[in-house]
Amino acid sequence: MLAALAVPSRLAILSHLLSVGPQTATQCAEIVGLTASNCSWHLRELARLGLVERADADTGDARKRPWQATITGIDLDAGGGPGDDLARTAVRSAWFADTDARFDDYLRHEKALPAAWRDAAVINDYAVLVTADELAEIGARIDEIVRPYIRATRAETPTGSAVASVSVRGVVDPRFVEGAP
16 A cells, blocks of 8 residues: 555545545546546545445436545554565655645735735644653644544535644654664
8 A cells, every 4th residue: 555655636526535535537637737538547445445435326427426535544554574664655745745835825925815814824834852752742632633534534624624734743853862773
């Protein structure tokens, strides 16, 4: 699965479905910059891995049938072994490249957004002095706060809601870790 997700197009499609819910291959293609047929191929590969599925059992025109994510997120550290390290790093890199692109897009359009959305934006960067256990606790607490708002698990879509990207990177600076390269 890690090797399949290391393909940036697949990761972008999965991220899109996680963000907005069911979409056709054509709708996904418009967002991720692929042709509909190429997007369909990637969706079938994601389905083979159990990460997406058809949103309905309609047997009509397959091009008009939406796909949906079957997961709420990906734990890249679950399972696997040392042989998966390269794929895990590639997936993380691709995932955050997509996140960075969305942030850059926000910055380009920020001034045109309604004041309520500009004021609600959370753009912080903290340098914290923590132990490894404390850093893990910060991550768990943030996940606990954010998880109820994930599209795939949210029961209703509130009026006036929009997809927002909430990214968290809590990583140690290797320059300050004794014995690190």
